[in-house]
Amino acid sequence: MTRFPTHDKKLKEWVNKMAALCQPDDIVWVDGSQEQKLILQKEAISSGELIQLNQEKLPNCFLHRTAIDDVARTEHLTFICTRRRRDAGPTNNWMSPRTAYRKARAIFKGAMVGRTMYVIPFSMGPVGSPFSKIGVELTDSRYVVLNMMIMTRVGEAVLRQLEKEDKFTHCLHSKAQLDINKRLILHFPEDNTIWSVGSGYGGNVLLGKKCLSLRIAIYIARKEQWLAEHMLIMGIESPNGRIDYIAAAFPSACGKTNLAMLVPPDGLKKKGYRIWTVGDDIAWMRVDTDGSLWAINPETGFFGVAPGTNSQTNPNMVETIKKDTIYTNVLFKPDGTVWWEGADGEVPSEGIDWQGRPWKPGRLDAHGRPILGAHPNSRFTTPIANCPSASFRLEQHHGVPISAIVFGGRRQHLLPLVYETFNWQHGVFAGATMASERTAAQVGKLGEVRRDPMAMLPFCGYNMGDYFRHWLNIGRHMQKPPRIFHVNWFRSDEKGNFLWPGFKENLRVLEWIIDRCNNKVDAVKTPIGYVPRPQDIDMTGLELPKGTMDKLLEVREEEWAGELKEIKKFFKQFKKDLPAELWEEYENLASRLKSYE
Ligand code: GTP
Ligand code: SPV
Ligand code: MN
Numbered sequence: 001m002t003r004f005p006t007h008d009k010k011l012k013e014w015v016n017k018m019a020a021l022c023q024p025d026d027i028v029w030v031d032g033s034q035e036q037k038l039i040l041q042k043e044a045i046s047s048g049e050l051i052q053l054n055q056e057k058l059p060n061c062f063l064h065r066t067a068i069d070d071v072a073r074t075e076h077l078t079f080i081c082t083r084r085r086r087d088a089g090p091t092n093n094w095m096s097p098r099t100a101y102r103k104a105r106a107i108f109k110g111a112m113v114g115r116t117m118y119v120i121p122f123s124m125g126p127v128g129s130p131f132s133k134i135g136v137e138l139t140d141s142r143y144v145v146l147n148m149m150i151m152t153r154v155g156e157a158v159l160r161q162l163e164k165e166d167k168f169t170h171c172l173h174s175k176a177q178l179d180i181n182k183r184l185i186l187h188f189p190e191d192n193t194i195w196s197v198g199s200g201y202g203g204n205v206l207l208g209k210k211c212l213s214l215r216i217a218i219y220i221a222r223k224e225q226w227l228a229e230h231m232l233i234m235g236i237e238s239p240n241g242r243i244d245y246i247a248a249a250f251p252s253a254c255g256k257t258n259l260a261m262l263v264p265p266d267g268l269k270k271k272g273y274r275i276w277t278v279g280d281d282i283a284w285m286r287v288d289t290d291g292s293l294w295a296i297n298p299e300t301g302f303f304g305v306a307p308g309t310n311s312q313t314n315p316n317m318v319e320t321i322k323k324d325t326i327y328t329n330v331l332f333k334p335d336g337t338v339w340w341e342g343a344d345g346e347v348p349s350e351g352i353d354w355q356g357r358p359w360k361p362g363r364l365d366a367h368g369r370p371i372l373g374a375h376p377n378s379r380f381t382t383p384i385a386n387c388p389s390a391s392f393r394l395e396q397h398h399g400v401p402i403s404a405i406v407f408g409g410r411r412q413h414l415l416p417l418v419y420e421t422f423n424w425q426h427g428v429f430a431g432a433t434m435a436s437e438r439t440a441a442q443v444g445k446l447g448e449v450r451r452d453p454m455a456m457l458p459f460c461g462y463n464m465g466d467y468f469r470h471w472l473n474i475g476r477h478m479q480k481p482p483r484i485f486h487v488n489w490f491r492s493d494e495k496g497n498f499l500w501p502g503f504k505e506n507l508r509v510l511e512w513i514i515d516r517c518n519n520k521v522d523a524v525k526t527p528i529g530y531v532p533r534p535q536d537i538d539m540t541g542l543e544l545p546k547g548t549m550d551k552l553l554e555v556r557e558e559e560w561a562g563e564l565k566e567i568k569k570f571f572k573q574f575k576k577d578l579p580a581e582l583w584e585e586y587e588n589l590a591s592r593l594k595s596y597e
Contacts, residue, residue, distance in 0.1 A: 005029050005156075006121075008163045011136060015119055018138050018172055023110045024117035030145055032155020037146070044142040050326070054336030059323045063332055064143050066200050068355055069180045071329060072377045073203040073210070073252075073442050075458050078185040080215070082462070089463030090573040100186045100195075107184065107197045111176040115140040121159045121168075122152040124213050124284075124298035129397035131284050131296045133217060134162045135169035137207045144173060144205050147326060147381045150301035152208045169193070169216055171207035175200050187211060189219035189461050202303050202328065202379060203441075213282045213298050215461035221284070222462065222470050225477070230455040231283035232260040233295050235276035235391055235400065236507075236514055243276065244514045247283045247295055247482075248406035249431070249455040252441030253377070255408070255489060256280050257304045258503055261316040261389045265504045267541025273507060276391040277316070277384070278400055280304065285402060291479030296399035300385070305441070306330050306378040308342040313503050316389045318344065325382040329354040331373030340374030354378055376440035403517045407454065408487040409436035414559050415488035417500055417552040418509045419529035420516055424475035426529070427484025429585035432468050433567045434486075451570045465577030472581055485513050486529070491552055499552050501542070508537050526555040527592035557596045564590055 004012050019027055030036065044050040050062040080088040081100040088094035118139050125132030137148060148154060162168050170193040176182060183198030194211045196204055203210045217228035231247040250256050260280040264273040279297025288294045304317060311318050331339040332352040339348050353359035354375045363371045384390050393400055407430055421427035431454040438448045442458065453464060460467050475481055487509060489502040512532050515521040523530035534549045567586060571578050
C-alpha cells in the first residue's frame with residue numbers, strides 16, 4: 001500500500017486510477033528534497049539512464065542519451081484532442097478525445113510493469129502567485145524526474161497549494177517501449193489533461209514545459225484573459241539605471257536563449273548596459289491594474305540547445321552549465337567531460353558520440369556528410385539560479401512590466417534587421433504572419449520556410465484563428481500596451497552569408513527598440529513599418545563592410561509580392577475563423593506596398 005502525502009481526494013483517486021492502468025511495481029512521491037535527488041541520481045546511474053560526468057570539472061553534472069529516433073519534438077505525433085475538430089483549428093493535428101484515450105490506453109496498459117511510477121507535484125510560476133498553475137506528472141523515467149526538478153518548482157509546498165486550489169493539470173507520461181510507432185503526445189484541454197507515451201525526449205516528456213505551459217496554458221489563458229507565449233523575457237538596464245523589459249518570440253532554435261542572457265559588446269559596454277535574464281522560452285503575461293502588460297517566466301531552468309554554445313556566443317550560459325546540469329545527446333570525452341560542435345577549445349581527437357558509438361573528427365557517413373559528435377538538437381538542462389545574469393525579480397509574484405514585444409524569424413531574405421509596427425493591431429498582424437526556416441528542434445526538412453505565427457505554430461492548443469482574436473482583444477484591455485517589433489538576425493547576402501554578426505551585437509538593435517519605446521529616436525516610415533535610420537543604430541566598436549547596414553534595413557517592394565501570396569494562402573485556411581482585422585491589415589499592407597517607390 002502506498003502512503004499518500006496528501007489528503008486531496010481528486011489527486012489520490014487519479015493517481016490510483018493511472019497506476020491501475022500502467023501497473024507500476026511501486027509508486028514514489030517526489031518531495032523535491034536533496035536526499036531524494038541523490039538517491040534518484042544514483043539509481044539513474046546504475047540503470048544506465050545517466051552517466052556521471054567528471055565531478056571535479058563538472059560537479060553534479062550528468063549525461064543522458066535518448067533513442068536515435070527520439071531526439072526532437074515529433075509534431076506529427078502531437079495532437080490536440082477537443083470534442084469538436086473545429087476547436088483545434090486547421091494548423092493542429094486533431095483526434096477526438098474518445099479515440100485518443102482509447103489508442104493511448106492500449107499503449108499505457110501495463111507499460112510500467114517492473115518499473116516505479118514517480119508522482120511529481122510541480123508549480124509553473126512561483127508557488128501561490130496569481131500567475132501560477134499547478135501540475136502533477138506521473139512518469140516512469142528518472143531522467144524526467146531529475147529534469148523536472150531543474151525546470152519547475154517541485155515538492156511539498158506545491159502539494160499544500162494544490163490542496164487549497166483543488167485544481168491541477170493531470171500529466172501522465174510513460175517511456176513504454178520508446179517505440180516511435182507507439183508514440184503519442186496528446187493534449188486534452190477540456191479535461192486539463194496531458195498524456196505522453198513512447199518518448200523520452202525533453203519537449204515530449206517534460207510535461208510542464210511545452211505541453212502544460214503552452215498548449216494547455218494557452219487554452220486556460222483565453223478563458224482567463226491572459227497570454228501564454230513562446231517568448232524569452234529579458235531586462236535591459238540602461239546607463240541611467242532604468243530597466244526596460246522585453247518579451248521576444250522566435251521559433252525553436254532561432255536565438256531566444258542566446259538573446260536572453262546576452263553580454264553587451266565592448267562598444268556598448270562603455271555606456272553601461274547590463275542584461276537581466278528572466279526567461280529563455282516561455283512567458284505568461286497579464287494585464288495588471290496599471291493598464292500595462294506584466295510577465296513571468298513559469299520555469300526555473302533552461303533546456304537549451306548545446307551546439308554553437310561557447311564563450312563567444314554565450315558566455316553566461318558557458319558559466320551556468322559548469323555545474324548541476326544534465327546534458328542530453330552530446331559527445332562524451334575520455335576525460336569524463338562533454339563536447340559539441342561549436343564548443344570552446346579544440347575539437348577532441350576522440351570520444352563517444354551521441355549515439356554511443358566511438359567517434360573521431362573528420363569521419364564521413366555514407367552520404368559523405370561529417371558524422372557529428374553531438375546531435376544538432378542536443379541540449380542541456382540547467383538551473384536559472386546558476387546564471388550570472390539571472391534577474392533578481394525571478395521570484396516576484398507579479399513578474400516584470402513589458403515595454404516591447406519582439407517577434408522574429410530565421411529569414412535569409414525579405415525581412416529587415418528590425419522594424420516597428422504601427423500599432424497593436426498591425427503588431428498582431430506581424431506576429432500572425434511570422435515565418436521561419438525549419439531548424440533541428442523539430443523533425444522535418446531543414447531550411448524550409450514555414451509560417452510560424454508568434455512562434456506558436458507547434459504550441460497553440462486551440463484554433464489559431466481564435467488565438468489571433470484573443471491577441472486583438474488583449475490589446476483592447478490595455479491602456480499602456482507594449483510596442484510591437486519584428487527582428488531578423490539572419491538576413492544573408494547572395495552567397496548565403498549572414499549580413500549581421502548577431503549574438504551580443506543584437507543589443508545594438510535592442511537599444512533602438514528601447515529608445516523607440518521611450519520616444520527618444522526617430523524612424524523611417526516604410527510600407528511594412530518603421531525602420532531605423534542607419535545612423536540611429538549605435539555601431540561603436542563594430543565595423544561592417546560598406547553598404548551592409550543599408551542592405552540589412554532595406555525594404556524591397558518587389559520581393560513582397562511573393563510574401564503577400566504566401567500570407568494570403570496561410571490566412572485562407574482559417575476561413576471565417578480569421579479575424580476581419582487581419583484581412584484589413586493585409587489589404588492595408590498590400591496597398592502601401594503598391595504605392596511605394
Ligand atoms: P529553443 O530552445 O529551441 O526554443 O531555441 P532558442 O530560440 O532558445 O534558440 P537558441 O538561442 O538556443 O539558438 C539556436 C541557434 O541559433 C544556435 O545554433 C545559435 O548559435 C543560433 N543563434 C542564436 N542567436 C543568433 C544570432 O544572433 N545570429 C545567428 N546567426 N545565429 C544565432
Ligand atoms: C523548443 O523546441 O522550442 C524547445 C525545446 O524549447 S523543447 O522543450 O523540446 O520544446
Ligand atoms: Mn522553445
